[in-house]
Amino acid sequence: MPDTERDPRPLRVAVVGAGPAGIYAADALAGQDDVPVAVDLIDRLPTPFGLVRHGIAPDHAKMRALRDTLHHTLDHERVRFVGNVEIGRDLGLDELRRHVDAVVYTYGAAGDRRLGIEGEDLPGSLAATDVVSWYCGHPDADRALVEEAVGRARHVVVIGVGNVALDVGRVLARSPDELLLTDMPQHVLDSLAAAPVEQVTVLGRRGPAQATFTTQELRELDHLADAVVLVDPADLELDPAAEEAAAADRVIARNLATLRGWAGHTPAPGRVGIRLRFHARPVRLVGTDRVTGVEVERTVVDAAGTATGTGEFDVVPADLVVRSVGYRGHPLPGLPVDGRSGTVPNEAGRVLRDGAPSTGEYTAGWIKRGPTGVVGTNKHDARETVAALLADAAAGTLRPGGDVDDLVDTLVARGVEPVLLSNWRAIDAAETALGATRGRARTTLHDRASLLAAARAAAAAVQA
Ligand code: NAP
Numbered sequence: 231m232p233d234t235e236r237d238p239r240p241l242r243v244a245v246v247g248a249g250p251a252g253i254y255a256a257d258a259l260a261g262q263d264d265v266p267v268a269v270d271l272i273d274r275l276p277t278p279f280g281l282v283r284h285g286i287a288p289d290h291a292k293m294r295a296l297r298d299t300l301h302h303t304l305d306h307e308r309v310r311f312v313g314n315v316e317i318g319r320d321l322g323l324d325e326l327r328r329h330v331d332a333v334v335y336t337y338g339a340a341g342d343r344r345l346g347i348e349g350e351d352l353p354g355s356l357a358a359t360d361v362v363s364w365y366c367g368h369p370d371a372d373r374a375l376v377e378e379a380v381g382r383a384r385h386v387v388v389i390g391v392g393n394v395a396l397d398v399g400r401v402l403a404r405s406p407d408e409l410l411l412t413d414m415p416q417h418v419l420d421s422l423a424a425a426p427v428e429q430v431t432v433l434g435r436r437g438p439a440q441a442t443f444t445t446q447e448l449r450e451l452d453h454l455a456d457a458v459v460l461v462d463p464a465d466l467e468l469d470p471a472a473e474e475a476a477a478a479d480r481v482i483a484r485n486l487a488t489l490r491g492w493a494g495h496t497p498a499p500g501r502v503g504i505r506l507r508f509h510a511r512p513v514r515l516v517g518t519d520r521v522t523g524v525e526v527e528r529t530v531v532d533a534a535g536t537a538t539g540t541g542e543f544d545v546v547p548a549d550l551v552v553r554s555v556g557y558r559g560h561p562l563p564g565l566p567v568d569g570r571s572g573t574v575p576n577e578a579g580r581v582l583r584d585g586a587p588s589t590g591e592y593t594a595g596w597i598k599r600g601p602t603g604v605v606g607t608n609k610h611d612a613r614e615t616v617a618a619l620l621a622d623a624a625a626g627t628l629r630p631g632g633d634v635d636d637l638v639d640t641l642v643a644r645g646v647e648p649v650l651l652s653n654w655r656a657i658d659a660a661e662t663a664l665g666a667t668r669g670r671a672r673t674t675l676h677d678r679a680s681l682l683a684a685a686r687a688a689a690a691a692v693q694a
Pocket of ligand 1: 344345389390391392393394395397434435436440441442443447511512554555556557601602603604
C-alpha cells in the first residue's frame, strides 16, 4: 500500500463493468477516507449503468431513475468513467493489471442459460436476453432476429416464472400508448405497436409456490391498459408442502393471494390475455421451419420442491417463444469462470485462481455470486469486496502496478476511443434532445455509431 506521507500516489483500482455492482464498488472505494484512491470505472459500452440501462424494463421508470443516484459516483473526483473499452480486446487483462494495484471484476452475467430441449434453436425461439437487449436499445442487440419474430407474434410463450419473464410478458402485452412513456428506441416502439400479440402464456415448470417472481411485479400485470390476466384455478390447488411454504413465507403467501384473486377472470375480446400456467414443464419446442408451439408435460412437485412429470402432455401454440430461465456469466480472456455456476471463483470477493486468492484481483455483483437479487443487493455485495481489497491494501499484500502510462493515454495511443464523463454527458444530452423531438423525456440511442457521434460532439465542443 502506498505510504501517503512520503508518496501521494493513490491506490489505483480498475473496476471492470460500470453497472450497479461496479458503481457501488467504485462508490465504496471513493467514499472511504483511510486510503487515497483513484478508480477507473471501465465499461465495454460507451454508456454507464449496465442493467439499469439495458436490463430494467423501460416501463419501470421509477426503477430506471436509479441512474440519477448512481450518477453521483460517476461525478466523484476520485472516479473516472472510461467507456467504450473492452478488456480482453482493447487491453489485455495482464496489461490492465500492470496499470493498477487492484482490479475488481463487475461485468455481470450477460449470457442466457439453455433449456437443453429439442427445438430450442428453431426460428422464433429467442432468449430473454435477446428480447430485453432489443427493447432496452443495447448496441449489441440483434434487431433483425427479434423484429422478425415479434412481427409474427400472435401467440407468445414465455418459459420461466421469474421477474425477467414477467418483464418480457408485460412489455409485449402493453399498448402503444403505455410504451410511448418509456425511453425505448423509436424502432422498438414501432415494432411493438405493429406486433399482432393476442395471447402471452407464461410457463412455470413447478407450482405457484415455487415461482421466483415478486409480488409487486406480479400485481402489475393486472394494471395494463389492454390486457387481462388469466389463471386456471386448478393450478392453484396446493399440496400440504406448498401450504406450509406459503405459511412460512410472506412473498409466497402474497403471490398466491394475488393469483387467487385472478382465478375468476375470463378472456376479454380485444384485450391481450396473459395466461399464467404452472406445473407445465417444457419438453420440446414444436415446429419444422419455425416454432409453432411448446410441448409441455404436467408435473407434480414433492415436499423438497422437485418437479416430476406425470406423463400428461399437451402443446401450447406459439409463434414466438422467449426462454427466460436465467442468466449466466462468461469468462474474460485470462479470467477463470466456473463452468457450472457461471461465476468467478472467489472468497468474499477475493478472486481464487487454482483455489488460492490471487493478489490484487476481486469481484462483485452477478459475476461474483450469480444472477440473483435486486439492484440494491449489489451494494452490500460490493462493500464486502471492497472491504477485502482495502484490508489487503492495509496489510501490504497488494503488488503495486508499475508506473506505466496513464490507462487512457495507453488506450488512445493504440487507436481506442475511450468515452469519458464529458462524452457520456454529451450522449445523455443527445438522448434527451432526441426524445424532445417527439415529446418524450428521452429516446435511447441504440447503435454504437450514434452513441460515439454524440460522444465526439463533446470533444468538438471543448476544442471549439
Ligand atoms: P430467476 O428468478 O432465477 O427465474 C428463472 C426461472 O426460470 C425460474 O422460474 C426457473 O424455474 C425457470 N427455469 C430454469 N430452468 C428451467 C427449465 N429448464 N425449464 C423451465 N423453467 C426453467 O431469474 P430471472 O427471472 O432471470 O431474474 C434474475 C434476477 O433478476 C432475479 O433475482 C430477479 O428477481 C431479478 N430481477 C428483478 C426485477 C425486478 O425487481 N423488477 C426484474 C427483473 C429481474 P425453477 O425455479 O423451477 O428453476
